[in-house]
Amino acid sequence: MSDQLFLDNQYCFSLYSAANAVTRAYRPLLKELDLTYPQYLVMLVLWQHGRQRVSDLGNALYLDSGTLTPLLKRLELKNLIERTRSKEDERARDINLTQRGVELQQQAMDIPSTLACSITLSREELDQLKQLCNKLL
Amino acid sequence: MSDQLFLDNQYCFSLYSAANAVTRAYRPLLKELDLTYPQYLVMLVLWQHGRQRVSDLGNALYLDSGTLTPLLKRLELKNLIERTRSKEDERARDINLTQRGVELQQQAMDIPSTLACSITLSREELDQLKQLCNKLL
DNA sequence: TGATATTGTATTGTGTACAATATAATTTTA
């Protein structure tokens, strides 16, 4: 009976702890760029796809405006992005990289390989993990 | 080059999003018990092992006192636990279930099976996911 | 076209996470 409560725990708790551990692993690397992990994710989307609306970022990252609005304001304060009103739809915000935001990508280049070194999983295991997580979503 | 930044993203981002999705899935179920997911995790440890110190809970859940102290105070306000000083060591807190805390386990019995229904992974996939997450930790 | 509904963000409030620091009790050691 409490058995059930314990077993179930294992699956989701592992996921929860591993996700916390990942953002902990990123923290020291991202600190050099003065970014948090969710801020880094936003920058990744912008580096790859350019101008995005808040809703585009929300769809890409599975986050809502309550999370993104203050996060984007912090990126704006750091002069990494601009938040302008869309010309087509005055309700929407266009999120654009500033020059400084574009340039930051250079500094981020080393992060993936550095992080890979501190991870004990093989490429195959990482692929498997990714697939399972995506199936769960 | 930005390729690298994108690929890396996939692995850790999947984990991060899946973990968020899991706490979202738990939310409506736990709302009936007036618990959050991390509060539920604390209760699971207490239901299974009884009296714990803050540091025991921290070790079990990979969380520190900055997270646990306010969380435990909320559980205390809800009359689910007591936070007494340890007799052996006055620095330590003994976290004990109240009668109401013990009784809440009955109401939690259905959660694992209910949640399992809303998850699309097979038992084998869940086992695999758990193993990979634990290896990552 | 004017009322109604929808859409895109923003705001508010609650609850984590965690670094950095503080504080008090216990242990160690000179």
Next chain:
DNA sequence: TAAAATTATATTGTACACAATACAATATCA
């Protein structure tokens, strides 16, 4: 045994997550 180090928890400050709500711009339709 008194000072120094260690240990256990608490506090402070910053930054997510997200539900609930608000609000203004746009779209729909009677």
